Amino acid sequence: MEARTRKNYSAGLLHFTQFCDLENVSEDCHMPADKLLLAVFVAHYAGSVRHDTISGWLVGLAAWHALNGALWHGGKLLEYTKKGTKKLEPSPLPKRPPVTLEQMHALFASLSHSNSFNAAVFAVATAAFWGCHRLGELIILSCFGFDAEKHVAALVEIEVRTLPSRVRYAVFRIPWTKTMKRDGADIVLTANPDPTDPITAMMHHHSVN
Known part of the structure; x- marks a missing residue:
């Protein structure tokens, strides 16, 4: 696995753990993560993080579940929530001017x-x-x-x-x-x-x- 891929995957796990700590979600509920918990996790970052970044986090979380032999509840509810984040995502930063x-x-x-x-x-x-x-x-x-x-x-x-x-x-x-x-x-x-x-x-x- 590429170093950059590992970094992106670990970012998803880090943000999910921080979210769970913020919401006082017990560790035994972290994995397998309930579909509602996953949807709320995504909704928490809607409007502040780009949808493709959130999608990358979820790929990392899914891989974390797979490596531990845990069931991944990434169903329709999660897909609907992900689509909603795209409509709410912040505007892209303006392009930087070229070096002169x-x-x-x-x-x-x-x-x-x-x-x-x-x-x-x-x-x-x-x-x-x-x-x-x-x-x-x-x-x-x-x-x-x-x-x-x-x-x-x-x-x-x-x-x-x-x-x-x-x-x-x-x-x-x-x-x-x-x-x-x-x-x-x-x-x-x-x-x-x-x-x-x-x-x-x-x-x-x-x-x-």
């Missing part, structure tokens, strides 16, 4: 490029900006979250080449992408004369780290 070149210049000016961590941050930022890549494909979520099947290792080979037109570009392999999964993909970065040139940033990151 001016903001990249501000990042360049504010970082200490002799600092190894700052050099790594800037290299990733320039690769994402100029290469138009998802940050989730280039970074590790936590210092203890490295996964060799998904994350770029420090020893990854970066090939810097020059076209006949004298334009430099760099290529390195990432092991996982959102669309290609474990097939991975090549990251191609083209040099430019801007202070945020991704090749300069990447090679500097490798030299100081």
Whole structure:
């Protein structure tokens, strides 16, 4: 099971347990959870949580019941309640504005490029900006979250080449992408004369780290 899936499943169990504690529901009623209890649990979060988030919680709860050999009472009452949450869910947050070149210049000016961590941050930022890549494909979520099947290792080979037109570009392999999964993909970065040139940033990151 994927780490993210486990996290989503545990979120459902956590919120259900917190709800039961809030309503003074005895532990022996937690599992198997009565269909009315499940419906009230869903209704409790209606209007404050998105319906797909609640659905994810319920999938986690159902899996928790299955792992313990308990009957899951996810019938019509629960389905009707879930449909109601969709009509009451909060409006989606507005889309964030895109990162601008001016903001990249501000990042360049504010970082200490002799600092190894700052050099790594800037290299990733320039690769994402100029290469138009998802940050989730280039970074590790936590210092203890490295996964060799998904994350770029420090020893990854970066090939810097020059076209006949004298334009430099760099290529390195990432092991996982959102669309290609474990097939991975090549990251191609083209040099430019801007202070945020991704090749300069990447090679500097490798030299100081």
